[in-house]
Amino acid sequence: MNPTEPLKKKGGRPPSTQKRDQQMTVLLTKLEKLAIQKRAEKAGLNLSDYGRQIILTGKAQARLSPEENATLNQVARLGSNLNQIAHKAHADGIRSIALEAHRLLQQLSQLLDKPADV
Incomplete structure (x- = not known):
């Protein structure tokens, strides 16, 4: 690489400064898991994002359609x-x-x- 050439910028979202490296396990019945999956799907969120929002704030912010x-x-x-x-x-x-x-x-x-x- 020539030092006079400008560096190419990478596109896309910048990497997060906070890494999620901690894990929690929650035991559920099949019905409980299905109910949570349906709620996450209705909110337009994946299960991890939905669960994180519910645990931290008590409610999930649904994505816009x-x-x-x-x-x-x-x-x-x-x-x-x-x-x-x-x-x-x-x-x-x-x-x-x-x-x-x-x-x-x-x-x-x-x-x-x-x-x-x-």
């Missing part, structure tokens, strides 16, 4: 557009952005009024 993620992404994009509109309003005056702001508010209203799947 793909539909919820898509909605959040759309809201974030609308927020970016709204921020750009605000910058334009400051530069060019408020009247220059009225129609675009109204359109974005309608889109945001439609996204937030979607019925939640339960």
Whole structure:
């Protein structure tokens, strides 16, 4: 490797600074294990993550569904557009952005009024 060449960065998530190297064993009946597995599956978590959350916090934070993620992404994009509109309003005056702001508010209203799947 040439010292003048820049180092290539590795992609992906950086390694965790905390290693999980301790283990606990819990004895369960088949029914108890099935019940816990179903709850973990419903929360969208693997058994280890589900159990860890339950033990440490008393509840498990369920992962967002793909539909919820898509909605959040759309809201974030609308927020970016709204921020750009605000910058334009400051530069060019408020009247220059009225129609675009109204359109974005309608889109945001439609996204937030979607019925939640339960």
